[in-house]
Amino acid sequence: MSIEELAADLAFLGPRLSRARAVLDQHAASETHIASRAPDLVVWPETTDEVARIAAACSRHGVPMTGWGAGTSLEGHALTPRGGVTLDFTRMDRVLEVRAEDMLAIVQPGITRERLNEELRATGLFFPVDPGANASLGGMAMTRASGTTAVRYGTMRDAVLGLEVVLASGQVIRTGSRAPKSSAGYDLTALMVGSEGTLGLITELTLRLHGQPEAISAATCAFPAMGAAVDCVTATIQSGIPMARIEFLDAASVAACNAFSGTNLPPSPQLLVEFHGSPAGVEEQAARFGELAEQFGASGFRWARATEERARLWRMRHQAYPAILASRPGATAIVTDVCVPISALAQAVEETQAEIAASPIPGPILGHVGDGNFHAILLIQPGDAAELAVAKALAARMAERALRLGGTITGEHGVGMGKLGHMAAEHGPAWGVMGAIKQALDPAGLMNPGKLVPQG
Numbered sequence: 001m002s003i004e005e006l007a008a009d010l011a012f013l014g015p016r017l018s019r020a021r022a023v024l025d026q027h028a029a030s031e032t033h034i035a036s037r038a039p040d041l042v043v044w045p046e047t048t049d050e051v052a053r054i055a056a057a058c059s060r061h062g063v064p065m066t067g068w069g070a071g072t073s074l075e076g077h078a079l080t081p082r083g084g085v086t087l088d089f090t091r092m093d094r095v096l097e098v099r100a101e102d103m104l105a106i107v108q109p110g111i112t113r114e115r116l117n118e119e120l121r122a123t124g125l126f127f128p129v130d131p132g133a134n135a136s137l138g139g140m141a142m143t144r145a146s147g148t149t150a151v152r153y154g155t156m157r158d159a160v161l162g163l164e165v166v167l168a169s170g171q172v173i174r175t176g177s178r179a180p181k182s183s184a185g186y187d188l189t190a191l192m193v194g195s196e197g198t199l200g201l202i203t204e205l206t207l208r209l210h211g212q213p214e215a216i217s218a219a220t221c222a223f224p225a226m227g228a229a230v231d232c233v234t235a236t237i238q239s240g241i242p243m244a245r246i247e248f249l250d251a252a253s254v255a256a257c258n259a260f261s262g263t264n265l266p267p268s269p270q271l272l273v274e275f276h277g278s279p280a281g282v283e284e285q286a287a288r289f290g291e292l293a294e295q296f297g298a299s300g301f302r303w304a305r306a307t308e309e310r311a312r313l314w315r316m317r318h319q320a321y322p323a324i325l326a327s328r329p330g331a332t333a334i335v336t337d338v339c340v341p342i343s344a345l346a347q348a349v350e351e352t353q354a355e356i357a358a359s360p361i362p363g364p365i366l367g368h369v370g371d372g373n374f375h376a377i378l379l380i381q382p383g384d385a386a387e388l389a390v391a392k393a394l395a396a397r398m399a400e401r402a403l404r405l406g407g408t409i410t411g412e413h414g415v416g417m418g419k420l421g422h423m424a425a426e427h428g429p430a431w432g433v434m435g436a437i438k439q440a441l442d443p444a445g446l447m448n449p450g451k452l453v454p455q456g
Contacts, residue, residue, distance in 0.1 A: 002061050003040045006085070009057040016044040016091070027086045028079060030071050031133075031321075033332050033380075033388070034417055036079035039066065039086040046091045048164060048172060048203040055201065056170025058085055058446055065168075066448045067197045069136030070112060074335045075416030077143060077196050081450040087201060089138055095119050096204065102178060103209045104161060109138025109202045116207075125209040128153035131412065132318045138202045143414035144194030148317065151237075151370030152244045152276065153210060155412070160193050164204035168442040178206060191437070196414055197448035199441050213276035216244075217286050218310045221273075221298040222266040226250055226353060226365075229269040230346040232296040233369045237342050241288050245274040246370035247317055250353070253324060253364040253377075260323030261316040266300050272317055274310070324364050324377045331379040334391040338402035339373040339411025348405055352376060352398055359394060361387050373411035400425070415452045423452075 010017050018024075019041055028038035040063075045051045058065045064084030071078060080086060089110035097106040100123045107116060112134045116127050131140060131147035139145075141163070146155035153159075162176025176182070176189035192199060223229035233246055249257065249270045258265055271293070275285040290301060304310045316323075325331055340348045349365065356363035356376060367374025378394055380387040399409040399422045409415075409422040423431050435454040438445075 003063065006057055006061045006063050007041060010043060010054060013043055018042045027068060030073055030076060030079060032074050032076050032418065033334055034076035034079065036076060036081050037083055039080040040083045041085045042088055043085060044088050044091045048166065051087065051166045051201055051203050052170045052172050054087060055166050055168060059169055062444060064446050064449050067201050069110065069139030070134065072133040072135045073139065073143065073416060074413045075418035077414055077416040077451060089136065098123060100125060104178060105207050105209055107137055107205050107207060109205060110136050112136055124212055126212050127207060128210050129156055129159050137205055141193050141202055141205055142196050146412040148245045148247055148368055150368055151246055152242065157190065157193055159208050160189060160205055161208055162206035163189055163192055163202055165192055165200035165202055167200045168447050176206065196416065196452045198438055198452050199447060215279040215282040216274065216276055216310060217282045218274040218304040218313055220265060220270050220302045221293050222300040223269045224297045226269045227346060227350055228296045229271055230349050230369065232271065232293050232298065234342050234345055235292055236289060237370060239292060241285055243273060243370055244276040247272040248367055248369040248374065250365040252362065253320055253366045256323040256327040256364060257316050257320055260326050261319055263316050272313065320366055321377065328362060328379040330381065332382050334378040334380065334395055336376045336378065336395045336398050337410045337413040338398050338407060340402050340405045340407030342372050344405035344407065345369060345372050348401055349374060351401060355394060355397060359390055361390055363394065372407065417450055
């Protein structure tokens with residue numbers, strides 16, 4: 001591996017290549033407890049051709065390459081444990097085309113979901129996948145992200161129709177099309193979505209859009225206990241009420257959000273719900289949910305029909321992670337992420353809560369429970385080896401429980417480095433097949449090494 005020779009080959013980038021220590025250190029940090037060495041170079045490509053030239057040069061010199069979007073990943077996806085080149089896609093952030101009649105947009109990978117929706121406002125369309133963080137769409141595709149609206153609109157798996165991808169050799173391929181469906185061969189789009197940059201680098205995405213709903217109504221309601229709230233979620237989904245969002249916060253999460261965001265929700269488990277549709281449809285859905293929730297002991301309904309009220313509500317929810325961190329000053333966190341069948345949700349949440357309560361560390365629970373996905377934010381003091389060991393053990397038991405109940409070790413955050421140890425248990429021999437695909441497309445193992453697949 002010759003970084004000096006590679007840097008010479010990439011001299012065409014000019015000031016868009018950096019070896020400055022501050023820049024390298026910036027790209028060695030993320031919202032995770034996972035430590036990593038810094039990259040050797042950071043580059044900022046602006047075109048697909050430049051990405052292809054960078055990849056080809058890395059391949060010639062045997063240098064690892066890792067994509068970087070907004071740096072919001074939670075499992076160390078964009079870190080560089082083996083050094084190499086970080087390709088920062090923040091300069092590839094344009095909307096290339098909006099085809100309103102086909103309800104799709106073609107974008108570069110560095111654009112964030114909030115920026116895309118700002119540019120779509122005049123079209124009557126929007127992009128619904130909402131992971132909370134203002135993540136880049138390339139990063140969201142690579143981790144198969146979802147979020148608060150997945151219960152109605154699906155995840156990035158459902159949103160991505162096609163991709164332009166640069167492979168390790170520098171070859172550029174296109175997957176998928178603008179058609180609503182296809183049966184033409186292997187689904188390479190689906191293969192790339194969720195591949196975490198281990199198979200290629202996304203340089204363009206074709207995304208499915210949705211019409212902005214005519215009416216929106218949101219609400220919060222309190223429950224006497226966590227089990228009742230989770231049972232209400234299960235009953236709501238099974239009853240077929242078309243929720244746009246249904247989020248859960250336990251009492252500790254509510255207290256943290258109140259202190260951080262200045263809200264005054266009752267200090268008990270809460271559901272946050274939202275309905276999209278026609279005015280009459282939204283009114284009917286809200287009434288049906290209210291009747292159902294009352295059967296599970298819900299009280300204190302607070303409706304947010306005005307745009308500003310809804311914005312405050314979801315801003316509070318999106319700020320839950322920093323709010324929970326602030327509830328234990330100086331703490332960092334291991335953020336867990338499991339997903340189970342709806343029928344197993346109550347058991348998974350209650351068993352998790354009991355284990356955390358019996359441990360010496362706090363771990364507020366929240367999640368996108370409408371699709372069986374929830375998180376525990378396990379708060380630990382930096383440098384405290386005993387607390388780190390407790391948190392890792394709790395996270396491991398959550399993953400094992402999810403698998404025992406027919407679920408998955410990660411519903412939306414992805415594998416990265418943080419969940420590698422659980423992949424064999426979830427996939428068995430199929431994990432080896434993933435490794436074989438990686439070997440076929442990236443025989444030298446240069447694309448985001450140390451992530452997702454079995455390590456050679």
